[in-house]
Amino acid sequence: MSTTQFLAEAITRTSSGEAVVFWFLGPVALAAALAMVLSKNTVHAALWLVLVMFCLAVFYVVQDAPFLGAVQVIVYAGAIMVLFLFVVMLVGVDYSESLTETLRGQRVTAILLAVGFGGLLLLPIARAVASTSAQGLGESGFNDNVGAIARVLFTQYVFAFEVVSALLIVAAVGAMVLGHRDRRDERLSQREQATRRFTDPEHQFSPLPGPGVYALHDAVDRPALLPDGSPARTSVPSEYADSIDQAYDEVLNERSRRTSIEGSAGPGSAGPDGPTSVERESTAGRDQR
């Protein structure tokens, strides 16, 4: 007996292995679905939904539908969720879902109704199918699942299959029509773009200055100093814009400290003629270290 045959045997009846899979992944799927509904961040919601879909794919494989399991992973968890994430990134991740309700008491009512709906759905199912046993799909369940589906799909359901292909084309064209946007203004030519680079006062055509050049430190958040001693605001990333003024204060402090050292140390410690210019240079050098 080959491995696949053995697997097929094990799968047509509810084995204890399947029970383990169900009782492990079922709560995971439920928790992930709840987390999807409750998460504030849209990207997190999408990722939780991916987890639910993976769990469902495992359930499909366990339940004699390995082809659907593979399609679930490829189409749902792969294609559709990537599309979702694209749109989330396009629209922008905003955390600011408004907490004010448009309809008063809508959330409470919705949750109450949903609990009732869930009860109506769950209890009759639990009663009606309390002692069901699975008939199983036998050979077409695992060993020849793709072949069996193909046989049914291309004979009995061939018309539906063709209609679905038409639907897919219509959907693709519709998405393109909806996503298309007409240009309102004329597209700039290369010459006009090049002219604008130099006439636009906002635009800087030289490279940005590096951080920390001529400053006291060469850390990334320390701005470069211009020849007149003021900080060059474009030399640090905009994230560190707060530290520019602080760094400028440091520069001013350092400058006043140096002048005061030079002023006080000058006449006292040096000779009667005061420090020579060479001595003054060396003092400044020591201060810098």
Place this chain on the structure above:
Amino acid sequence: MNPANYLLLSAALFTIGTVGVLVRSNALVIFMSIELMLNAVNLTLVTFSRINGSLDGQIIAFFVMVVAAAEVVVGLAIIVTIFRTRSSASVDDTNLLKY
């Protein structure tokens, strides 16, 4: 294990999807909740296919997946179009047809 447990699980997932559609106001999350409901129904179809020993359920689940893919493409395009004109993905802001 009773295979009907899958039916109960999918009913619970469907209910959670309903809550998401009713409670959230972000159009994208509502859309994801609808996907969750479709997936729950797919699980039901696969389970019944196995209980009854017939492949039809799997075929229908396959068609549901295809239709869901088409639906997602068009729906997301609509959401992007709405976002372009209203610059918001919240369903509360799309109320121009109300008056």
